[in-house]
Amino acid sequence: MGGADRRRPVPRESIDIAAARRLALARAGLLKPEWTEFPARGTRTGSGVRAAAYAAIGQLRYLQLDTVSIAGARSHAIALLSRLDSLDPGVVESLLRPGEPLFEYWGHEASWMPIELYPVFEFRRKEFRHHPWWGDLVGAHPKVAEALRRRVRDEGPLRTADMEGRGSRGWWDLKVAQRVATALWSSGEFAVRERRNFQRTYDLAERVIPECWRASPLPEREALERLLLLALRGHGWAATGTLIQTWRLRNRTRAIDVAMRALVERGEVVPCLLRRDSGRVSTGWIRPADLDLAARLSRARPRGDRGVLLSPFDPVLWDRARVRQLFGFDQVLEIFKPAPKRIYGYYCLPVLAGDRLVARFDLRADRKAGRLQVLSYRPEETGNSRVQRAASRAALERYAAQVELRPVGWRSG
Numbered sequence: 001m002g003g004a005d006r007r008r009p010v011p012r013e014s015i016d017i018a019a020a021r022r023l024a025l026a027r028a029g030l031l032k033p034e035w036t037e038f039p040a041r042g043t044r045t046g047s048g049v050r051a052a053a054y055a056a057i058g059q060l061r062y063l064q065l066d067t068v069s070i071a072g073a074r075s076h077a078i079a080l081l082s083r084l085d086s087l088d089p090g091v092v093e094s095l096l097r098p099g100e101p102l103f104e105y106w107g108h109e110a111s112w113m114p115i116e117l118y119p120v121f122e123f124r125r126k127e128f129r130h131h132p133w134w135g136d137l138v139g140a141h142p143k144v145a146e147a148l149r150r151r152v153r154d155e156g157p158l159r160t161a162d163m164e165g166r167g168s169r170g171w172w173d174l175k176v177a178q179r180v181a182t183a184l185w186s187s188g189e190f191a192v193r194e195r196r197n198f199q200r201t202y203d204l205a206e207r208v209i210p211e212c213w214r215a216s217p218l219p220e221r222e223a224l225e226r227l228l229l230l231a232l233r234g235h236g237w238a239a240t241g242t243l244i245q246t247w248r249l250r251n252r253t254r255a256i257d258v259a260m261r262a263l264v265e266r267g268e269v270v271p272c273l274l275r276r277d278s279g280r281v282s283t284g285w286i287r288p289a290d291l292d293l294a295a296r297l298s299r300a301r302p303r304g305d306r307g308v309l310l311s312p313f314d315p316v317l318w319d320r321a322r323v324r325q326l327f328g329f330d331q332v333l334e335i336f337k338p339a340p341k342r343i344y345g346y347y348c349l350p351v352l353a354g355d356r357l358v359a360r361f362d363l364r365a366d367r368k369a370g371r372l373q374v375l376s377y378r379p380e381e382t383g384n385s386r387v388q389r390a391a392s393r394a395a396l397e398r399y400a401a402q403v404e405l406r407p408v409g410w411r412s413g
Helices: 017-027 047-060 075-081 089-093 115-127 142-155 174-186 220-235 240-246 253-265 288-297 320-327 385-402
Strands: 013-016 102-106 110-114 190-196 199-204 270-275 281-286 348-353 356-366 371-379 406-408
Touching (some): 013 017, 013 288, 017 220, 017 288, 017 320, 047 075, 075 089, 075 385, 102 190, 110 115, 115 220, 174 190, 220 253, 240 253, 240 281, 270 288, 281 288, 320 356, 348 385, 356 385, 371 385
Parallel strands (some): 013 270, 371 406
Antiparallel strands (some): 190 199, 348 356
16 A cells, blocks of 8 residues: 555544543443443342443453452452442452353453454464464474373363473473463463463363354454454543554554554544643544543533542553553552562552542452551542542442451541
8 A cells, every 4th residue: 555545534523631531431331330331330149240240341341360369359350349339359250161251362461351252363363373472382392282182172171280290190391381271272272261269271162162253253354443443442532552552453553554444434433632731632533422422421420439449450540651641640560669669569559539540559458367458558649638538438448348358557537
């Protein structure tokens, strides 16, 4: 294609920071249910809780997984707890199992996603026949790969912890076996059947993923269009870079330009400027329906409750530059920093109040003592301190009740 064909449409629409911020929260299920298309936050029991969790993941399109549970629940549970009042974190850990509408794969990171997206990632399964980190592991360790295939085929699902290492009756190195199993999953031979104590249990893909989803893979061109549109629906307004990072669509600049042009030509997406408070503008995209929603949200009260804790890997928080742009909030993750160099803490959960991020807690759960220890509390320097503390108290008490722990170490004043 010539240079003229690659030019992007000139934006005719624009929204301001406040509208983009509220739209982002609505699309992430963090405003009132009538604005979000998410299930209502109220009390449910039994199968209704699980159904609400699956519905929420369906709206989010991906739920990023993380192993850290120091705050009393893992990130994927915290993300759902932020949106559903009566959800037990233990229920979240058991959501992935055959017959349920989820599968695990590489989305934003390792994520649980609606099963209907399985055909969309055929291009990635082909691409990951050479693992993105370790190269051609299967080709480099054919005996290990064949032994894993045979064991899973003949003996059934295989948990990571049950792979034999050197010194046992097995003959392969445990780390190599785990990596080869990950490669077989990444390329689509294996699927993750479930997680036990957060460890993957691998099985043959045909025993986990229904045939109707395996039999109809999407061509890459259609897959990119669908993923970009889904990413935009999840964010409201977004720059191209955010859409790319939502699904890690690296090294596809030309294909993404073609996909976005096709979406614009079909009227599913329009170019849209983001007007900053400084007067500067940023280029991006929005769906026509979200332009209307943004206008309605600008006249609405954003939330019904006073505060809620968010996971540091929440869908509205992982793009740190975007968080800074929309919220004026420095979202940092300090897990890998030595303790003396941390500003906020090891695993901080921001407090959302209304449409603003007003503070953050660093928490540590002590299950034996039944306590949720507040290691640190940092309100934002701007804002009404009384409102910040009231929202923070409500958020902490709500979360502590959800994880069935007693908050200690912080007084709300």
